[in-house]
Amino acid sequence: MASAKIKKTEIAKLLSEWSQEFTVFVPSQDEGVAKWARWDGKEASFLAWYRNTVVPPKAIFFPPMESMFRFQKGGDGYQVELPPPAEKGCLIFGIRPCDARALSILDMTFKDTYEDPYYLTRRKNGVLVGLGCTSPYDSCFCTSLGGSPTDAASVDLMLTDIGGEFLVEAITDKGRELIARTSLARAATKADEARAKEAKELAGGRVIRKINTEAVTERLLAGFEDKDYWERVAAKCISCGICTFLCPTCYCFDISDELINNQGERFRSWDSCAFPIYTQMPVENPREEKWRRLRQKVCHKYEFYPMSFDVIACTGCGRCIRLCPVNWDITQVLANLPAEERVKLEK
Numbered sequence: 001m002a003s004a005k006i007k008k009t010e011i012a013k014l015l016s017e018w019s020q021e022f023t024v025f026v027p028s029q030d031e032g033v034a035k036w037a038r039w040d041g042k043e044a045s046f047l048a049w050y051r052n053t054v055v056p057p058k059a060i061f062f063p064p065m066e067s068m069f070r071f072q073k074g075g076d077g078y079q080v081e082l083p084p085p086a087e088k089g090c091l092i093f094g095i096r097p098c099d100a101r102a103l104s105i106l107d108m109t110f111k112d113t114y115e116d117p118y119y120l121t122r123r124k125n126g127v128l129v130g131l132g133c134t135s136p137y138d139s140c141f142c143t144s145l146g147g148s149p150t151d152a153a154s155v156d157l158m159l160t161d162i163g164g165e166f167l168v169e170a171i172t173d174k175g176r177e178l179i180a181r182t183s184l185a186r187a188a189t190k191a192d193e194a195r196a197k198e199a200k201e202l203a204g205g206r207v208i209r210k211i212n213t214e215a216v217t218e219r220l221l222a223g224f225e226d227k228d229y230w231e232r233v234a235a236k237c238i239s240c241g242i243c244t245f246l247c248p249t250c251y252c253f254d255i256s257d258e259l260i261n262n263q264g265e266r267f268r269s270w271d272s273c274a275f276p277i278y279t280q281m282p283v284e285n286p287r288e289e290k291w292r293r294l295r296q297k298v299c300h301k302y303e304f305y306p307m308s309f310d311v312i313a314c315t316g317c318g319r320c321i322r323l324c325p326v327n328w329d330i331t332q333v334l335a336n337l338p339a340e341e342r343v344k345l346e347k
Helices: 008-018 097-111 117-124 173-180 190-205 216-222 227-234 290-309 330-335 340-346
Strands: 003-007 022-030 033-038 065-074 077-081 089-095 127-131 157-161 165-170 253-260 263-270
Touching (some): 008 022, 008 089, 089 097, 097 117, 097 127, 097 290, 127 173, 157 173, 157 190, 165 173, 165 190, 216 290, 227 290, 290 330
Parallel strands (some): 022 089, 089 127, 127 157
Antiparallel strands (some): 065 263, 157 165
C-alpha cells in the first residue's frame, strides 16, 4: 500500500489497536498546559485543539528526572541495581515535524563518544507517528532551517489532514509494518493524495517568520567578542531557563546521588546553561555574567553544534519565543548580529 487513509472518527480505535503493542502517548492538557501523556484509552478529542505541546516530546525519551541505578553499600563494596526495562516500546502519536527532527538531532549527542543506554534504548523501541502542522504559530520558523510543517524525514508514519480523514504515508520499515497490521487503514486514491499535496503546500505558506541562516556560524564567530551587543540582548533575560527546558534539542543535565542508611540512588535531571549555578560542581561556572550564558545558548545552537555535527541544533519550533516571560526573541538576535556587514565585506 503506497499510501493509506484513516477516518478521523476512527483514530481512537486506531490508538486502541496500537496500545496492545505500545505505550501510546498523545497530546494532553494538564492544568491548562499542553504536554505529552499516556493515552487514556477512551477518545481522541485532542485533535480538536492540538497545535503543539508546551513540553516537547524529548521528555519521553529523556525524562526531566530519571533514576540511573540504585545502590547499596556493604562491607565488601557497593551492590548496584539497574532500573527494570520497559515492558513495551512507546508510540508517539501526532508528533510535529519540528519535534521529530529535534529527536534526530538529539540522537547525535547521545551516540557521540559515549552511547547513552537510557536514551538510545527508548529511541530504538519507539515509533513516531507524525501529524502535519496545518496551523503554525507566528513564532514558528521551521522553513528557515530546512524543515516544513509537513516534513516527514524524521518520522515512521506521517499523517496529513485531508478533511474528514488523514492520509497516511509509511516512511520507514517500522511505519510500513505498523500500517500493514492496522485493520482500519484503507487504500488512498489519487484524489486523496492530491488533497494532501495541496494541504502541505498551504501549510508551508503559513510559516511567516523567517531568519537568514547563511554563514550564520561565521557571523556568530565574528561577533563572539562583541560584549556590548551580547550585554544589550541579554538585558531583559531573567535566567529562568524556560527557553532551554522547553527547547526540543537542549540536553544539559546534572547527576546526583542520594544516600540514606547505606542505600541510595543515582539520578539525573535536566539542567540549563541559563542558570548562574550551572556547572558550579565540581569547580565553578565559567560563565558568571548573564550575557556570557545567553551567548552560550545562541552559539551552541548555531555555531558550536554545527561545528561538531554539521547541523544547526534548532528546528524553528518557536517555543523559546512564545513561552519566554520577557519576550526574548532568538530570531531578532540573529538578525541583528553586529558582525553581519563585516562578514559580507570579507567575502
